Amino acid sequence: MTCLVDQFFPRVGLDTVQILERLGLEVHFDPRQTCCSQPAHNAGLQAEAARVAGHFLDVYAAGREPIVVPSGSCAAMLKVALPRLFGEGSSRRDQARQVAERVWELSDFLVNRLGVESTGAALEARVAYHDSCHSLRELGLREEPRRLVRAVLGVELVELPNSDRCCGFGGTFSVDFPEISVSLGREKLDRIRASGADWVVASDASCLMHLESIARACGQPIRTMHLAELLARRREVPA
Amino acid sequence: MKTTTPLRFRSNSREALNDRQLRDNLRHTLGKTLHSREAAVAELPHWEQLRRHARAVKLHTLSRLGRTLRRLEAAVLERGGTVLWAETAAQATQLVLDLAHRRDFTRIVKSKSMLGEEIGLNEALERRLEVVETDLGEFVVQLAGQRPSHLVAPALHLSRAQVAALFEEKLEVSVGQDVERITAAARSIMRRHFQRAQMGITGVNFAAADSGTLVVVENEGNARLSVSVPRLHVAIMGIEKVIPRLADLSVFLPLLIRSATGQRITSYVDLIQGPRRPDEPDGPPEFVLILVDNGRSRILADPALRETLACIRCGACQNVCPVFQSVGGHAYGSTYQGPIGAILTPQLDGVGQAPEHPFASSLCGACREACPVGIPIPEILVELRGRVQSRKGAQAWRIPGRKWAFALWAWCCSSPGRYRRLLRLSRRLWPLAERLPRGAARSWSLGRTLPHPAPRPFRDLYRDRKEGP
Numbered sequence: 001m002t003c004l005v006d007q008f009f010p011r012v013g014l015d016t017v018q019i020l021e022r023l024g025l026e027v028h029f030d031p032r033q034t035c036c037s038q039p040a041h042n043a044g045l046q047a048e049a050a051r052v053a054g055h056f057l058d059v060y061a062a063g064r065e066p067i068v069v070p071s072g073s074c075a076a077m078l079k080v081a082l083p084r085l086f087g088e089g090s091s092r093r094d095q096a097r098q099v100a101e102r103v104w105e106l107s108d109f110l111v112n113r114l115g116v117e118s119t120g121a122a123l124e125a126r127v128a129y130h131d132s133c134h135s136l137r138e139l140g141l142r143e144e145p146r147r148l149v150r151a152v153l154g155v156e157l158v159e160l161p162n163s164d165r166c167c168g169f170g171g172t173f174s175v176d177f178p179e180i181s182v183s184l185g186r187e188k189l190d191r192i193r194a195s196g197a198d199w200v201v202a203s204d205a206s207c208l209m210h211l212e213s214i215a216r217a218c219g220q221p222i223r224t225m226h227l228a229e230l231l232a233r234r235r236e237v238p239a
Numbered sequence: 240m241k242t243t244t245p246l247r248f249r250s251n252s253r254e255a256l257n258d259r260q261l262r263d264n265l266r267h268t269l270g271k272t273l274h275s276r277e278a279a280v281a282e283l284p285h286w287e288q289l290r291r292h293a294r295a296v297k298l299h300t301l302s303r304l305g306r307t308l309r310r311l312e313a314a315v316l317e318r319g320g321t322v323l324w325a326e327t328a329a330q331a332t333q334l335v336l337d338l339a340h341r342r343d344f345t346r347i348v349k350s351k352s353m354l355g356e357e358i359g360l361n362e363a364l365e366r367r368l369e370v371v372e373t374d375l376g377e378f379v380v381q382l383a384g385q386r387p388s389h390l391v392a393p394a395l396h397l398s399r400a401q402v403a404a405l406f407e408e409k410l411e412v413s414v415g416q417d418v419e420r421i422t423a424a425a426r427s428i429m430r431r432h433f434q435r436a437q438m439g440i441t442g443v444n445f446a447a448a449d450s451g452t453l454v455v456v457e458n459e460g461n462a463r464l465s466v467s468v469p470r471l472h473v474a475i476m477g478i479e480k481v482i483p484r485l486a487d488l489s490v491f492l493p494l495l496i497r498s499a500t501g502q503r504i505t506s507y508v509d510l511i512q513g514p515r516r517p518d519e520p521d522g523p524p525e526f527v528l529i530l531v532d533n534g535r536s537r538i539l540a541d542p543a544l545r546e547t548l549a550c551i552r553c554g555a556c557q558n559v560c561p562v563f564q565s566v567g568g569h570a571y572g573s574t575y576q577g578p579i580g581a582i583l584t585p586q587l588d589g590v591g592q593a594p595e596h597p598f599a600s601s602l603c604g605a606c607r608e609a610c611p612v613g614i615p616i617p618e619i620l621v622e623l624r625g626r627v628q629s630r631k632g633a634q635a636w637r638i639p640g641r642k643w644a645f646a647l648w649a650w651c652c653s654s655p656g657r658y659r660r661l662l663r664l665s666r667r668l669w670p671l672a673e674r675l676p677r678g679a680a681r682s683w684s685l686g687r688t689l690p691h692p693a694p695r696p697f698r699d700l701y702r703d704r705k706e707g708p
Contacts, residue, residue, distance in 0.1 A: 001697055003652075007662060008690055010697035017701070029701050034652040040645050042602055044624025048649035055653040084618075133603035166561045170601025172641075175682035177249065177562075177599065179256050182686035184561050184601070213687035 015232035038077040072135020075105035107145040122153035122235040128197035132204035169210035246572040248595040255566035275501025297549035314451030318513030328358035344437035350462035352442025373461035388568030390554035439465035443476035447485040472523040479548040494611035498553035556606035578606035597623035
């Protein structure tokens with residue numbers, strides 16, 4: 001589970017567990033886990049990142065089961081960047097490579113590993129899917145989340161223009177260059193509003209947190225939902 | 240060009256964001272360029288193969304750069320040209336000055352060269368000689384007393400109306416806002432300079448070592464005139480521009496041109512092979528190639544950064560970069576701007592000279608995706624971020640307390656017990672963070688509301704769920 005979800009969006013975590021359990025899988029959450037180390041890695045602080053990554057490996061290296069992550073960004077960190085934190089030929093690097101093979105972003109896991117498209121979810125709404133950069137570019141997941149969204153009963157998926165353009169979050173970038181970060185977020189929000197979508201859905205809670213915070217500050221809140229929340233959503237039974 | 244005070248991207252970018260005219264210009268021009276690039280790339284089903292091939296050729300050439308350059312030198316000499324080597328920017332500009340002085344040349348025409356900008360060639364020459372930029376964009380920028388704001392489109396930051404106003408003010412010609420008339424006015428001035436020029440300076444897009452052929456890609460024909468009209472043609476190139484064979488152009492030309500302008504082919508592709516030969520009707524009697532290092536060998540020696548030198552200066556990374564799209568090139572304050580500038584500038588000038596550059600990216604990866612030779616720009620940015628922060632002294636760029644905060648964070652995140660305590664503590668301190676006058680929470684709150692931690696973290700809810708009510 002990602003640390004952002006742990007602390008800020010626990011619903012996303014619970015829904016991820018629920019989706020997988022409904023599909024008949026046995027789900028474990030190891031409470032020893034902390035963070036994937038990405039914040040330090042992106043800030044260029046590799047020693048600090050390696051320390052946290054080392055802990056991640058200590059927790060997960062022993063197992064063999066797939067590790068499912070409800071975040072494109074964290075999954076990309078674990079799959080792509082983690083091995084590079086350790087020296088070529090080191091045992092940590094080998095360990096990191098092996099763990100990387102077991103890491104799946106949620107939509108990747110559902111569609112490509114389980115062959116699932118419909119999770120039995122339902123929502124009567126127009127939904128825009130926001131591509132998070134790392135999910136799209138580092139993991140190459142463009143169609144997977146869209147297929148899952150389309151399969152939700154009652155959902156009409158609307159495409160955002162320039163959907164591959166960054167929302168401006170970028171981790172520490174969001175506080176290093178807040179003006180640029182917010183400016184990019186506002187442009188994304190304009191496109192979301194123009195699309196007529198009721199909800200914006202993404203595979204990363206971080207993008208959504210950023211967009212929602214800007215929308216609130218402008219006094220024009222938008223409705224955001226993590227992909228896991230959408231996929232776990234059941235038809236509301238009228239009372 | 241070297242500056243002595245570190246470049247300040249952050250404060251510049253704030254100004255740029257508030258410049259509505261600039262943002263309109265960027266949106267207008269970049270929008271069109273992006274569109275045509277996309278279409279031009281989509282036309283070639285084997286685009287990815289081309290990219291992979293070009294990347295392999297570039298990396299291979301870099302791995303044997305010395306040898307390839309000596310082959311280039313030999314081939315140019317054989318065709319009757321002269322080859323000069325410059326280790327530094329100062330040496331390179333001095334070589335050009337000496338070439339002019341020794342022949343008593345005073346009038347120079349120049350076609351676009353980013354290396355020229357890098358080594359401050361215009362500034363060095365203008366002190367004693369007449370130098371006229373003949374690329375329309377460069378001409379406009381020179382007229383405005385500015386510097387280029389894009390690798391390929393130097394006057395990208397200016398609108399047609401601004402250019403027209405500039406022409407009226409500086410050249411005293413009325414051109415309305417008509418592109419044809421702007422171009423015609425510039426052409427009539429340039430023609431006069433071409434006729435009088437004694438020396439022509441061009442950059443180089445590629446130099447094929449097997450035949451000593453220099454390749455210049457352009458749309459206006461000004462480079463062709465700079466090469467062929469004056470008595471001396473001086474080509475300046477960074478040492479990384481060499482490619483092994485002329486035949487490699489079949490890969491590099493489509494990659495460069497489609498990435499840069501979205502054209503299938505530019506109006507002119509000049510293949511230059513030394514001075515005029517006895518049986519040829521035109522061309523310069525004399526030809527000199529200046530090979531410039533200016534820090535490139537140092538980059539080459541650094542395995543973590545080396546791939547930066549594979550760049551073919553197409554500008555595609557700038558066009559797709561959300562940060563560049565937002566603030567334009569001048570905010571970087573450096574010759575090279577946008578993603579490639581953010582990694583190249585700290586390497587050429589030293590990380591202390593451009594400490595904010597590597598941070599000026601959300602690491603969205605659009606640059607790497609667009610790069611025709613697949614330079615891993617985000618990875619190099621991250622590498623340079625580390626180097627900036629490990630520097631000591633006044634030139635280091637640090638967010639106050641960041642290293643300390645991350646060290647503490649890493650300590651907490653490497654133990655489950657400490658991590659839980661961190662979660663609990665941060666919940667308690669959260670209301671405090673909002674009130675701090677500085678720091679990450681304050682920066683976040685510029686244009687954003689501050690999110691709040693959930694009442695209970697996932698791990699607690701998960702445990703309760705497992706254990707049952």
